[in-house]
Amino acid sequence: MKILIIEDDLIFVEGLVALLSDVHRVTVEVHSDVESAQAALRAKMFDLIILDLKLPSTKGALDAKAEHGHAVFDVIMSLAPGTPVRILTSSEPDAFLRRLVGKADQSDVWGGGLKVSTVEYYVKDEATDLIEEIKMHAAVIEQTDRIDINSRGVELGLNQQQCRALRSFVRKSGGASCEARRLGGLSGSVVLKVIVNDEKGRKVAASVAKIGLREKVSKELAAYDRHVRNMKIGAFAHVVAQQEQGLQNSSSVFYQLADGFDRTFFDVVLESPKDAARVIEGIRCALEVWSDAREQRICTVKDVRRTILDDQAYESIISDYGLEGLRWVEEAEVSVASSCLHGDLHGSNVLVDAALTPVVIDYGDVGRGFTCIDPITLELSMIFHPDAVRLRDAMQGGLEHWVDRDEYTSKNAVKPVIDACRNWAYDVAGGDKAFLAAAYCFTLRQLKFNTVDSELTMSLLRLLAARLDSKR
Numbered sequence: 001m002k003i004l005i006i007e008d009d010l011i012f013v014e015g016l017v018a019l020l021s022d023v024h025r026v027t028v029e030v031h032s033d034v035e036s037a038q039a040a041l042r043a044k045m046f047d048l049i050i051l052d053l054k055l056p057s058t059k060g061a062l063d064a065k066a067e068h069g070h071a072v073f074d075v076i077m078s079l080a081p082g083t084p085v086r087i088l089t090s091s092e093p094d095a096f097l098r099r100l101v102g103k104a105d106q107s108d109v110w111g112g113g114l115k116v117s118t119v120e121y122y123v124k125d126e127a128t129d130l131i132e133e134i135k136m137h138a139a140v141i142e143q144t145d146r147i148d149i150n151s152r153g154v155e156l157g158l159n160q161q162q163c164r165a166l167r168s169f170v171r172k173s174g175g176a177s178c179e180a181r182r183l184g185g186l187s188g189s190v191v192l193k194v195i196v197n198d199e200k201g202r203k204v205a206a207s208v209a210k211i212g213l214r215e216k217v218s219k220e221l222a223a224y225d226r227h228v229r230n231m232k233i234g235a236f237a238h239v240v241a242q243q244e245q246g247l248q249n250s251s252s253v254f255y256q257l258a259d260g261f262d263r264t265f266f267d268v269v270l271e272s273p274k275d276a277a278r279v280i281e282g283i284r285c286a287l288e289v290w291s292d293a294r295e296q297r298i299c300t301v302k303d304v305r306r307t308i309l310d311d312q313a314y315e316s317i318i319s320d321y322g323l324e325g326l327r328w329v330e331e332a333e334v335s336v337a338s339s340c341l342h343g344d345l346h347g348s349n350v351l352v353d354a355a356l357t358p359v360v361i362d363y364g365d366v367g368r369g370f371t372c373i374d375p376i377t378l379e380l381s382m383i384f385h386p387d388a389v390r391l392r393d394a395m396q397g398g399l400e401h402w403v404d405r406d407e408y409t410s411k412n413a414v415k416p417v418i419d420a421c422r423n424w425a426y427d428v429a430g431g432d433k434a435f436l437a438a439a440y441c442f443t444l445r446q447l448k449f450n451t452v453d454s455e456l457t458m459s460l461l462r463l464l465a466a467r468l469d470s471k472r
Contacts, residue, residue, distance in 0.1 A: 082245030109246035111171030112140035165252035217251035220364040235286030260353035277416035294339035336434035346381035372429035379421035
């Protein structure tokens, strides 16, 4: 258990640290002023924060006052919301402190079944009571941190918050260990398949976890509540747990997953392109409730591009890669269909069971957009996604013919997959130009990530622009 003490009374701190030294597996970090405390909060994750509101602004300053402690509390709420805070006071609590305690939440922060208040106060003369509370929490945290995460020797790249979220979920699920496999995740988030096992190694639960920055997980949950919660069970994974407390600036959400979904779409393509084409039909059927409600309208390619790539990123790409000659594409008009869509339908976001039933995961980008983006994303992810490295030789062969479907697929080993994606895309795009515009925008966006040779990406981009130009 890691405790941050923010206290200016060094004699009191020495006594408190001495008492804590007897608590098993507790480490303590002490700061006595606002400046150093804020730096510690930005740099590290703590399980509990002990805060005296009367603090100096900087080390050695003689300006200790309650307003400085209030400022530190605000920083805690910003940088580490949900982390339990224990406020120390030398007298009866004032109106500020009573208001804070009145707004406190209670939740099972560490997965041991113990409800923990996010804010409490202790009179300094009652420090021994605080020590008793810490002993109780330390025992729970020690048990949680003992949960084994079995990655089968594969480095998962999890940070401290992500490991804690995973272990807390395992305990809340009644498990003793878990098997975890990374499915994806970018920009500070990770997506994992998690199998929870009990003490005898028996499976207790199967889930897909997304653990990452609080704002990203909140966005995903908002999209889930609005667009996915009432969707058909089976085609979409549904929320079984979520946690915002005790993870510093991170949050987690866990989705229920039925047994047997052991492969991604990319895996199926490698094993059998014909089977992968059947999986695409299943995905398409699952998303028809959205695509069948599509509306046709005339807009510019810029409008399409803005749904997946903002103006600032666009300008950076144009400048960095010398693509000024393609600016005209932005103003080209297309008649395109729009609807709700998944928004990030790459092959690792589709899990498949032995019966070739797909389940779609990761809802952070679900929302209104241009309908054919989903099938185009699925096809082009076999070229651009980092998890599709083993497919790239097949997909990049003959790429100069990508817009000429028959020519491109004539000698392609994954022809059934490409055909299924193209049929779906053309059926919902709204026309040839809409398909080309969406493919152009998706390809342009890949220069932001640069997962493959940029020259290859730009060659496809220019090919799509030339075909759009021929249809003006």
